[in-house]
Amino acid sequence: MTEFRRSSTLPHLEARRSCRENVCYRPHAHDSFSIGAIDAGTSVVTGPLEGGVRLAPGDVIVIPADQVHACNPDRGLWRYQMIHMDQAWAESLAPGRGSSRLFETIRVLRSPELYTQVNAVNDAICADEPRERLEARFTELFASLGAAAPAHAISGEADPELLARLAPVMHRLRTDESNPRLGELAAAVGMTTYQLVRAMRRATGLPPLAWRQNARVLRAREMLRQGQPIAESAYALGFTDQSHFHRVFSAHVATSPGSYRASCKNVQDRSA
Template sequence: MAEFWRSTALPHLEARRSCQENTCYRPHTHDSFSIGVIDAGTSVLTGPLDGTIRLEPGDVVVIPAGQVHACNPDAGRWLYQMVHMDQNWAVSLAPCKGASRQFDGIRVLRRPDLHRRVSVLNDAIFTDEAREPIEAQFAALFAELEAASPAHLATSDADPELLARLAPVMRRLRHAESNPALGELAGMVGMTKYQLVRAMRRATGLSPLAWRQNARIVQARRMLRGGRPIAETAHALGFTDQSHFHRVFRAHVAASPGTYRG
């Protein structure tokens, strides 16, 4: 079960409440700055980490845009909330702007007061009501996040030179109407197929096909938030049919396109 709401005052602010009981997420990224809180149950966070992290009720997870991660229930019922927002807006409100630690990697904080503050902000987005301007509330939250010491931290170690070398492959994956052959992609950058797969995983955390699927779902979320019909979105992104689109979308978002679009 999942529900979404977008702020009418700041349309880039998106709130989510979810209840899950089974594995629901593939490794994926967001094009937004995201803050999650665990309300009940336990889950396992994986990503650019040395192993996995077991999340517990009260935990706050801060995920910058572009960070590969997946979080799935450990056992039983798992309740959580998320707030997604434009990362440039978040940077503008952070105390240290672009030098803020909040944008360096995934951070897990164990502070009940921060859990409560994020929950209040999530409620304000869902109800479109706030006791004070929402920007001021987020600025105060970012100041507290900046000062908090994380229980776990996973910083990004992406190699900019490798990313630049792989740029032609990523453009081809993003814009191709169907899945390009691995050999074709490898030839574009002078690699073998196996070298390309290893390089993509090292640079992005995902295999070439998984990166393509993730990029298409990121774009699908933008289109659906903008009011595009589901069938039109699926067709525009090159999915063979709506059922295929639904399966891939659900694996990345843990909700159907219809539920997400609202």
Template sequence: MEEFRRSTALPHLEGRRSCRDTPCYRPHAHDTFSIGVIDEGTSVLTGPPAGQILLRPGDVVTIPAGQVHACNPHEGRWRYQMIHMDQSWAAALTPGGADSHLFAGISVLRRPDLNRRAGALGEVIFADDSAERIEAAFTEALGALDAAEPEFLVGSSTDPELLDVLRPVLEHLRNDEVNPSLDELARLVGMSRFRLIRSMKRATGLSPLAWRQNVRIVRAEHMLRRGVPIVETAHALGFADQSHFHRVFRAHVAASPGVYRG
């Protein structure tokens, strides 16, 4: 079961309700700030460099933009909600602002009241409430999340200095219409291909080609939300065919492009 809803009043807000019993996500990152709510079952959160964290019913997980992670069901049915939003908007509503622990890394929070508050955020999105009601609900919830002590806090997996060194590689991966070779990418920054792979994983949490796929899928989400047809989206992003696009999209989003587009 997959259900997506976008706010009419605040289009950057997206809610998701999902139920899974098999592994569904590969490591990925969003360009949004995300709040996850575990409603039923257990799941395993993997977020380099932290290893694995077992999530339980009632847990609330906050994930900053750009933080690599994957979450998959553990021993049976797993029902959860996700709320995605513009990170600068979320920071403006948070008492700690951009310096809050919510934006410093993945936080796992274990308090029933926080679960109820976070779950209510999905309700106002699915109800398509007014901007005023939505902002009031998010201001209250983000304030409570900001004030809470995390059960786990996983620091950011990115390395800003190394990202600057790798910027020519990232630009090439972002803009090239075909997969560039590792040797070609390594020459751009004077590294061996093996050092490049290690450096990319340290800087971004992903290998070069995995990072490129993630960028393409984030772009695909934006296009599909705007109503761009699936075939046109796949072609614009350089996928060999629609079948290949479906496979890669599902591995990152755990839903088909058609279900996501709505």
């Protein structure tokens, strides 16, 4: 079961509550800043490094934009909530130097007060509170998150020079409707296929084709939020058919394109 809510006055602000039992997420990255909280059950979060961190009820996790991760149930029922938002907006509200660390690495925080605060902010988004009230809540939340010492930090710093070299490859992976051949992509940046796969993993946390799928899902979420039909979105993004689009989308978002689009339409109806 998954439920999405979005603010009618801050369209980039999205709240999510989910209840899962099975492994549901491939390694992926968001183009947004994300704050999560574990309500019940245990799960394991993995990041760019090998190994994982077990999350327990009451834990809060902060995930900067473009940080590859996957969080899946450890055993039994797992209930959690997430808040996604534009990272530049979040940085503009975060007070003081300490808060800047929030936007650098994945951080796991263990504090009952923080959990309560995240839960209250999520409730406020679901209640569609006014913009001014939401911004005040987030300013307070960022101050609390920035002052808290993390129980774990998962680093995922990228090499800017390597990212610049890979920019042509990433552009083609993002925009080509058909899957580009790895050998062709590698030759364009003076690498072997093996070197390209290693370089993409080091720079982004994902191999080339997995990065392409992630980029397409991010674009799909944007298109569905804008109300575009599922079939048109799948075709525009180069998926072979709707069932393929459904499988890829669900593996990244843990809900179907139809369910996600319907939740976005509910927000549009409320703001009309």
